[in-house]
Amino acid sequence: MSLGVREPVADSSRADILRAAATCFMERGYASTSIDDVARSLGATKGRIYHHFPSKADLFAEVFRAGMDMNYQAVEPYRHLPGPALPRWRKMAMVHVLQMIDTKPFQRAVWIGVEMHLRGATTPAQREVFNELLEYRSTYGRLFRETLLQGREEGVFRFDDMSIANQLMFMTLNSPIFWYSPRVGETRSDIETIARQVVDFAQGGLRGTQENPI
Amino acid sequence: MSLGVREPVADSSRADILRAAATCFMERGYASTSIDDVARSLGATKGRIYHHFPSKADLFAEVFRAGMDMNYQAVEPYRHLPGPALPRWRKMAMVHVLQMIDTKPFQRAVWIGVEMHLRGATTPAQREVFNELLEYRSTYGRLFRETLLQGREEGVFRFDDMSIANQLMFMTLNSPIFWYSPRVGETRSDIETIARQVVDFAQGGLRGTQENPI
DNA sequence: TTGACAACATACTCAGTAGTATGTTCATCA
DNA sequence: TGATGAACATACTACTGAGTATGTTGTCAA
Numbered sequence: 001m002s003l004g005v006r007e008p009v010a011d012s013s014r015a016d017i018l019r020a021a022a023t024c025f026m027e028r029g030y031a032s033t034s035i036d037d038v039a040r041s042l043g044a045t046k047g048r049i050y051h052h053f054p055s056k057a058d059l060f061a062e063v064f065r066a067g068m069d070m071n072y073q074a075v076e077p078y079r080h081l082p083g084p085a086l087p088r089w090r091k092m093a094m095v096h097v098l099q100m101i102d103t104k105p106f107q108r109a110v111w112i113g114v115e116m117h118l119r120g121a122t123t124p125a126q127r128e129v130f131n132e133l134l135e136y137r138s139t140y141g142r143l144f145r146e147t148l149l150q151g152r153e154e155g156v157f158r159f160d161d162m163s164i165a166n167q168l169m170f171m172t173l174n175s176p177i178f179w180y181s182p183r184v185g186e187t188r189s190d191i192e193t194i195a196r197q198v199v200d201f202a203q204g205g206l207r208g209t210q211e212n213p214i
Numbered sequence: 215m216s217l218g219v220r221e222p223v224a225d226s227s228r229a230d231i232l233r234a235a236a237t238c239f240m241e242r243g244y245a246s247t248s249i250d251d252v253a254r255s256l257g258a259t260k261g262r263i264y265h266h267f268p269s270k271a272d273l274f275a276e277v278f279r280a281g282m283d284m285n286y287q288a289v290e291p292y293r294h295l296p297g298p299a300l301p302r303w304r305k306m307a308m309v310h311v312l313q314m315i316d317t318k319p320f321q322r323a324v325w326i327g328v329e330m331h332l333r334g335a336t337t338p339a340q341r342e343v344f345n346e347l348l349e350y351r352s353t354y355g356r357l358f359r360e361t362l363l364q365g366r367e368e369g370v371f372r373f374d375d376m377s378i379a380n381q382l383m384f385m386t387l388n389s390p391i392f393w394y395s396p397r398v399g400e401t402r403s404d405i406e407t408i409a410r411q412v413v414d415f416a417q418g419g420l421r422g423t424q425e426n427p428i
Numbered sequence: 429t430t431g432a433c434a435a436c437a438t439a440c441t442c443a444g445t446a447g448t449a450t451g452t453t454c455a456t457c458a
Numbered sequence: 459t460g461a462t463g464a465a466c467a468t469a470c471t472a473c474t475g476a477g478t479a480t481g482t483t484g485t486c487a488a
Contacts, residue, residue, distance in 0.1 A: 013435080027333050031245035034475055046477085047437050056476070115392075119241050160411055168415045171389040172382055178329075179381045197374055201382045201419035227465080248445055260447085261467050270446065 014052050016042060022063045022105035030060060030112050057126040061133060064113040067106030068136050074099045079143050085151035090199060092144060093173055097195040100176045107177045110137070141166070148206070158207035165206060172202040228266050230256060236277045236319035244274060244326050271340040275347060278327040281320030282350050288313045293357050299365035304413060306358060307387055311409040314390045321391045324351070355380070362420070372421035379420060386416040 020041045024033045035056055039045050053059040074095045081088040100107050114137065116122060117130050145166060151157035159165035176198060183190070234255045238247045249270055253259050267273040288309045295302040314321050328351065330336060331344050359380060365371035373379035390412060397404070 028335070029243065029245060029329075029333075031243060032335070035477085036475075045437055048435075050477075051435060054477095115243075119243075121242070121246070159415075161408075164408065164411050165415070167393045168386055168389060168412065171385055171392070172419065175382060175385040178385070194375075194378065197378050198382065201373075201379070204421050205386065205415035205419040207418050249447085250445075259467055262465075264447075265465060 013048075017049060017052055017059070018063055018066055019105070021059055022067070022109050025060065025063060025112060026105040026108040030116060035059075057122060058129070060109065060113065061126065061129050063106060063109045064133050065136070067103065067110040068133065068140065070103050070106060071096065071099050072136075072140055075140070075143060079147075084156070085147050085154050086156045089144070089147045089151055090203065092147065093199045093202060094195055096173050097176060097198045098191070100174055101180050101191055101195065104177050104180065107174070111174065111177060141170070144169070151206075168205055169202050172198060172205060227262075231263060231266055231273070232277055232280055233319070235273055236281070236323050239274065239277060239326060240319040240322040244330060249273075271336060272343075274323065274327065275340065275343050277320060277323045278347050279350070281317065281324040282347065282354065284317050284320060285310065285313050286350075286354055289354070289357060293361075298370070299361050299368050300370045303358070303361045303365055304417065306361065307413045307416060308409055310358075310387050311390060311412045312405070314388055315394050315405055315409065318391050318394065321388070325388070325391060355384070358383070365420075382419055383416050386412060386419060 017038065021033075021038045024038050024041060027033075028037070035046050035049050038059075039049055042048070049059065053062065075092050078088065078091045078095060081091065113130070113133065117134055122130055145162070148157060148162070148166065148169070152159070157165075176194070180194065231252065235247075235252045238252050238255060241247075242251070249260050249263050252273075253263055256262070263273065267276065289306050292302065292305045292309060295305065327344070327347065331348055336344055359376070362371060362376070362380065362383070366373070371379075390408070394408065
């Protein structure tokens, strides 16, 4: 068994399924997306999906995990930037927003997953997998939380309730997954302009001073 | 046929169904909510639902409409408040946020409906009903849009792209439908404190000056 | 060249669900 | 007082969709 040669092929097929599934989940939601839908969008049949994933719930969980991985890897390089909190927060927020735009289908799946978990959906068996993923998400949230706290101490952020401020901030930073859609002839610079407006809005909401923008 | 006597009873039953349906749609989403679920939550059966509503899609549309009606009626008294834009905007925003909290199940249904429409769900037949409801929603959005524009002219709001600012503002003001849940022993004053923080965040995001708060 | 297995496709089962057809009950009115 | 219809409940149909069981094909290792 020459794993070194064959696994990349399988992994590529798996990745294709994940992408297609993410798009389907984004377009129709979890419940309304059938395995046949995902397969059809790949020009394949159920067999291919169930060969790689044991169930619909597992497929969804993998999409969720992939989305979170992308976020974590994007923000990780900046979480320990030395110096004051504001420029670090801006950099992290900017990278986060760009991730929302660049990997929208996966991020919508993450959103759907969080909603489902809050509603108490999923079976007890899948619940365990979900709890791990939600823990993952909490860890990610903490990266921002720490910077928020430091920013408040430094006087660049002013807010009453940390929990509410955190909710509102993420709501703003995540929102492009709902309203962003690419325009024809759009450049990378255009996208960055959009992202900057989102970050500015969040900063203003947190009562961030306008000095020292990246 | 003595309509004057009997219709109130039917209307009350209808209203009960709408409330139950709104809660079910909030808890499980549209697709995962079965008519039997709604009936069971009322201690009734399908027959009762289908006696008052021709289909699941129509039931959902009525929940949507009820939610929008509540919003419109809550904001209507303040849309023509004379004077500068900022206090009017704050009042409208405050009332809107309180509506999100007070009628959360209906507002979640409105959200779900908008998402479904954007994804192009619903049959062509239901599409027409939905288009009317979405038009209703657009009209509601315009109430805020006008005040935003006036506020920008008066220099109390500063934002680049009107469309993006509007999206971010509504995202913030609507967000309690996702993260708010009542605490034990919570007073009306506590709720108003939460709502005020949401409005403050949105105002900050729009670069609203902090002077003249209500 | 031949087994063996990965990577699928095909053909089923079965549970859940929207919608319908048909009772049943009770208040009202002629 | 008997007929009528509103307001339901009950019993059914038809279909969709998750999951499974079983083919089929191409590739690699011995």
